[in-house]
Amino acid sequence: MADVPPPDLRNDHRNPTGLHVPGLLDDRVVLPGDARYEGARLVANAAIDRRPAAIVLARSVEDIVATVRFAGDRGIRLAVRAGGHSAVGYGVADDAIVLDVSRLDDIGIDAASGTVWVGAGATAGALTAAVHPGGYAVPFGDWGEVGIAGITLGGGVGWLVRRFGMTIDSLLAVELVTAAGERLMASAAEHPDLFWAVRGGGGNFGVATRFRFQLRAVDTVLAGDVIVRATPEVLANLVGVLAGAPDGLTVMPSIMAAPPMPELPEDWHGRLVVFLSFCHSGPIGDDERVVDLLRSLGESRQVAIGRKPYPAMFPEPSGTREAFASGTLFVDELDDAAIRIIERRMASPSSPEALVHLRVLGGAYARVANDATAFAHRDRRAMVWLITPFADAADAPRHEAWTADFEAELRAAGCGSGAYSNFLGRDGPTELRAAYPPATLARLGELKARYDPGNLFRSNLNILPTP
């Protein structure tokens, strides 16, 4: 971490919004009017357009402590941001201080213990690239620009989920700055209650400054897409077949209208297909068998299948922001009702790019008890993530309503329940109860009362303190 003195946050200056904000006018504090402000307030979802009072570009843990104390003492809203990829836009709020930790991105690999310490500002792609030369990986998601902080605190489901479990199943320790401005370590040995809470409870309990992960041996993987026609039979078999595959195979099926790809027969174009995007990190000797399994689901075409280094699973950053609406629930299969709803909704989507994305679970994910961490959906066989990308951010309400109605219809028909906090497209008490079963939520509320009684950390799926 950078060894520089923290900003003098006692010395208030008034910014153009009239709010007291961090006073040291050095390059760590970006105020409205600063040439950097318009860029610094942006988050990944282009539908989010908010104007914070100030953005603190923290360079050290001391900067974080000072900012937390400053916001806490004055009752100013605080939004903590790492990779900025929250779909709801938790990393920025109107009139708040945004505490941006993305510069705390040091990575320290300890090959002897097979572990890595990483600053909370690193991205999943950067850490994946850094540990790969040693033959290692940490299981994150499918997107390199996502911050390790947000994905880990929410749980983390990605290409290695069936082989090594969720991101939190490789988490050994996390250092936090609490609402009181104190630094403490949470692990199985230190503050184990807090360690339970941060594995799924999000940013409710403090600002994470660094994480320690167990490294997993992963070198090359077989990956690509098998595309099958989305007939009712294929959809009905999808979850059951893939959840029973060898643990080394993780598949992320996306149900969507077939684009006019040369690999696909012309009469498939525009009709519903399933992209079976997969990653096989198991033995090379099983490669052929897993592709055969995917092809057995229905009439299929293959695209770009081959062995590649694991970091190639993360697309290169495009440099562009995209607006998207999002919805989430868990299912154990796609039953007849779900198939009918998906077929009807996808026949007239609010955006031609809409997709029903699934994460088929099982394997190592399922070998952890529901109450072992604050993420309590280990017994579910698949996650559904409704993703509706759209071009014009001004159209957000229409796409958000379409996506929310789609999700609500699936829930009302009994097709699924629950929610993965990291895939939520909106929040409130209903979403909170979907993300956390009653016993989990009760325990989280008690821990919130202990570690953040004043609810300073509330720009997240907010857990209220329950003394």
Ligand SMILES: Cc1cc2nc3c(=O)[nH]c(=O)nc-3n(C[C@H](O)[C@H](O)[C@H](O)COP(=O)(O)OP(=O)(O)OC[C@H]3O[C@@H](n4cnc5c(N)ncnc54)[C@H](O)[C@@H]3O)c2cc1C
């Ligand atoms: C394109 C895309 C692909 C994705 N793919 C996956 C995937 O494959 N698997 C998966 O599990 N998820 C995935 N996600 C969801 C992603 O994990 C969550 O949105 C996650 O919260 C993003 O983390 P972030 O640090 O980038 O976001 P941010 O918006 O910076 O933060 C998200 C939340 O974490 C809190 N937070 C951030 N940093 C800290 C910190 N240092 N201390 C305390 N709290 C903090 C924030 O306050 C906020 O509440 C994806 C999201 C997108 C947009």
